[in-house]
Amino acid sequence: MAICPFAVQQIIPESYSQGRITPTTLIYHRAVSSAESLLGYWTTPGVELESHFYIGQFGTIYQFMDTSARADANMDANNFAISVETWDGGNTPDSMAWSTAQLAAAKRLAAWVCETHGIKRAAAQTWNGGGIGGHNWFPYPWAGGPRGCPGTARNAQIRNDIIPYVAAGGGWRTSPQEDDVLTGPQEQWLLDLHKVVVSGATRTAKLNLDLGFIRESILSDIGAVKALLAAVIAAQKDDLSDADVLARLDAKLDEQWAEVERRLEQARQIDREAMEDAVRDVLGEDNAGQADEIVRKLGERLTGTEAA
Numbered sequence: 001m002a003i004c005p006f007a008v009q010q011i012i013p014e015s016y017s018q019g020r021i022t023p024t025t026l027i028y029h030r031a032v033s034s035a036e037s038l039l040g041y042w043t044t045p046g047v048e049l050e051s052h053f054y055i056g057q058f059g060t061i062y063q064f065m066d067t068s069a070r071a072d073a074n075m076d077a078n079n080f081a082i083s084v085e086t087w088d089g090g091n092t093p094d095s096m097a098w099s100t101a102q103l104a105a106a107k108r109l110a111a112w113v114c115e116t117h118g119i120k121r122a123a124a125q126t127w128n129g130g131g132i133g134g135h136n137w138f139p140y141p142w143a144g145g146p147r148g149c150p151g152t153a154r155n156a157q158i159r160n161d162i163i164p165y166v167a168a169g170g171g172w173r174t175s176p177q178e179d180d181v182l183t184g185p186q187e188q189w190l191l192d193l194h195k196v197v198v199s200g201a202t203r204t205a206k207l208n209l210d211l212g213f214i215r216e217s218i219l220s221d222i223g224a225v226k227a228l229l230a231a232v233i234a235a236q237k238d239d240l241s242d243a244d245v246l247a248r249l250d251a252k253l254d255e256q257w258a259e260v261e262r263r264l265e266q267a268r269q270i271d272r273e274a275m276e277d278a279v280r281d282v283l284g285e286d287n288a289g290q291a292d293e294i295v296r297k298l299g300e301r302l303t304g305t306e307a308a
């Protein structure tokens with residue numbers, strides 16, 4: 001797992017579900033966006049693409065994908081490229097350069113990526129030979145055809161600012177202690193916890209969909225049976241009035257519905273146990289104490305009780 005210690009973490013589920021990669025290449029883009037972060041865009045239903053990073057208007061770096069996971073922004077290069085989208089206000093002239101704050105962020109990020117993954121501190125010479133470049137440097141393998149991304153001014157900044165900075169050994173730390181503080185065991189523990197929460201949320205959303213579907217199916221079955229029985233009763237005309245028989249039928253259906261609710265509760269319980277297993281699994285033996293605490297809190301939330 002490779003998480004940038006100075007990026008704002010907005011990890012999306014694809015970071016855990018897509019294949020692992022060994023990065024050799026760093027590719028800069030412009031986003032054609034005025035959004036402060038692309039999180040909302042990446043998580044929009046139907047959007048299949050994703051990028052590892054985004055540099056916002058004022059130089060804040062957002063990370064959406066672990067850099068050891070494949071992000072789909074670079075066509076044939078997805079299996080070895082780390083992609084960095086950048087704010088451009090949504091309508092960029094080719095001559096619009098990165099601001100001072102954005103460029104500083106782009107240089108710092110390049111230094112971290114090169115150090116973390118051993119990427120060549122040089123301009124990419126071929127599409128699959130490693131190094132640093134802009135999206136349209138190799139239009140067909142990297143972009144699927146000619147493109148204006150990231151633009152002539154930003155391409156010049158990659159060549160004249162970013163690459164010389166890392167080639168000269170420019171770093172990413174702002175203090176000698178930063179590395180220890182930000183990549184220690186606590187940081188890893190928080191990242192693991194984040195992973196549990198994201199996968200739990202995805203599973204819960206799916207369970208709710210399933211439950212909704214089951215409930216609808218049952219209700220439509222019940223409605224059909226009820227109508228059928230009412231017709232039969234009306235035809236037979238025995239000693240009881242139709243209303244009496246329907247009242248008995250309603251009572252029977254209430255019983256049946258209570259049974260359905262009981263089964264749904266069982267299903268929720270099974271899901272809760274699976275989530276608890278996931279917590280213990282991800283945190284491991286060494287963090288059993290924290291795992292117990294999280295499981296206890298989950299239980300409180302799910303049952304609406306507070307432990308004494």
Ligand SMILES: [Zn+2]
Pocket residue numbers: 028029030135149150
């Ligand atoms: Zn691009």
